[in-house]
Amino acid sequence: MGLLDFLGSGKPKLAIDLGADSIKILQMEGTPGNYKLKNFTIEYLEEGFFSEGMVQDTLKVGEKIKDAMAQTGMKAKAIVTGVSGRSVIIKFIKLQNKPDQELDIDIKNEATTYIPFEISEVVMDYAKLGVDSTDQVDIMITAIKREDIETMNGFYSSINLAPGIVDVAPLAIFNALEANYDLEGDKSYALVNIGSSMTNLIMIDKGVPKFTRDIFNGGLNCTKFIERMRRLEFKDAEKFKKAQRENVGELYSIIGNPLGELVREISGTFEYVQGMNFSPLSRIYLCGGSALIPNLKDYFVNQFGIETELMNPFKKIDVIGSTIDTHYLEAIAPQLATGVGLAIRTITG
Numbered sequence: 001m002g003l004l005d006f007l008g009s010g011k012p013k014l015a016i017d018l019g020a021d022s023i024k025i026l027q028m029e030g031t032p033g034n035y036k037l038k039n040f041t042i043e044y045l046e047e048g049f050f051s052e053g054m055v056q057d058t059l060k061v062g063e064k065i066k067d068a069m070a071q072t073g074m075k076a077k078a079i080v081t082g083v084s085g086r087s088v089i090i091k092f093i094k095l096q097n098k099p100d101q102e103l104d105i106d107i108k109n110e111a112t113t114y115i116p117f118e119i120s121e122v123v124m125d126y127a128k129l130g131v132d133s134t135d136q137v138d139i140m141i142t143a144i145k146r147e148d149i150e151t152m153n154g155f156y157s158s159i160n161l162a163p164g165i166v167d168v169a170p171l172a173i174f175n176a177l178e179a180n181y182d183l184e185g186d187k188s189y190a191l192v193n194i195g196s197s198m199t200n201l202i203m204i205d206k207g208v209p210k211f212t213r214d215i216f217n218g219g220l221n222c223t224k225f226i227e228r229m230r231r232l233e234f235k236d237a238e239k240f241k242k243a244q245r246e247n248v249g250e251l252y253s254i255i256g257n258p259l260g261e262l263v264r265e266i267s268g269t270f271e272y273v274q275g276m277n278f279s280p281l282s283r284i285y286l287c288g289g290s291a292l293i294p295n296l297k298d299y300f301v302n303q304f305g306i307e308t309e310l311m312n313p314f315k316k317i318d319v320i321g322s323t324i325d326t327h328y329l330e331a332i333a334p335q336l337a338t339g340v341g342l343a344i345r346t347i348t349g
């Protein structure tokens with residue numbers, strides 16, 4: 001399911017994951033459940049080109065995408081892209097199961113109560129996530145503001161691309177997790193994608209996402225703290241943050257502050273979902289570029305007392321592209337989780 005499955009732009013061949021720190025472009029082949037990575041690239045952006053889920057400098061970001069495609073030989077007209085942040089609304093509801101056509105009417109009626117905009121102002125879609133033993137069906141309703149879709153279409157058409165599928169980023173990240181890990185139905189999980197300007201939190205119960213939240217805090221805040229506390233230029237503060245080190249105490253004495261805020265936001269959500277009849281939380285999966293902060297996994301274990309794992313979005317995916325540097329891919333794998341989830345849609349539709 002995508003938020004928008006456009007007709008007419010052909011089957012998407014590439015996935016483009018735009019982020020505040022970088023653009024990731026991925027090309028996948030194979031069949032559902034048997035995915036193969038053919039090519040990928042990451043292009044870093046300057047601060048301010050893209051933030052909180054929106055392209056800010058269309059010319060510069062457009063050029064980066066075109067250059068990256070030209071350099072890697074990845075060609076396409078139709079692409080899959082994702083949206084998250086303020087332009088997206090994601091709601092989870094439970095309804096009595098019914099034949100699809102009747103359910104469709106019920107969902108559309110229900111949606112009006114959950115979407116805080118006029119229905120005419122949004123493009124809405126939904127996915128049936130699963131049916132439980134009492135014949136209740138879990139539905140995820142997604143809506144994006146029509147004007148944001150138009151802006152995005154305008155941006156892609158300016159570089160001769162068309163979004164054939166627009167997915168919601170949290171669902172893409174979940175799809176990447178599900179494609180690689182065997183989630184147990186009687187357990188619940190937290191999936192935390194920590195990017196640069198944003199963190200997507202996806203709470204999974206009985207094998208499906210049941211709650212998502214975007215927190216506007218991520219790796220950029222850590223870098224900004226380092227910049228201030230160590231009086232470093234942005235680039236050097238990034239280097240300081242990423243450096244492998246024996247003793248992480250010095251790093252955490254600075255980034256403990258912004259990370260602590262993120263932990264409080266995440267804890268708030270953990271408490272909130274406890275009231276939703278979740279099974280006890282059995283594991284946290286970390287992804288996004290900031291999952292690579294040295295020792296972040298141990299920091300999470302300490303803070304939450306819950307088993308934590310770095311998500312590898314290529315755990316069950318064959319890497320077949322001859323130009324792919326597999327060591328590099330392995331080193332940055334968690335950063336490509338959203339991109340993998342989007343690329344899966346080029347195969348599953």
Ligand SMILES: Nc1ncnc2c1ncn2[C@@H]1O[C@H](COP(=O)(O)OP(=O)(O)OP(=O)(O)O)[C@@H](O)[C@H]1O
Nearest residue numbers: 019020021022195196197198219288289290292293
């Ligand atoms: N090895 C590393 N150690 C520490 N931080 C890292 C490392 N590699 C990347 N990061 C941080 O990860 C962040 C980028 O992550 P990611 O690529 O997931 O973000 P994005 O998708 O570009 O941004 P967003 O989703 O917030 O719009 C940056 O803050 C970067 O400094």
Ligand SMILES: [Mg+2]
Nearest residue numbers: 018019195338
């Ligand atoms: Mg991102």
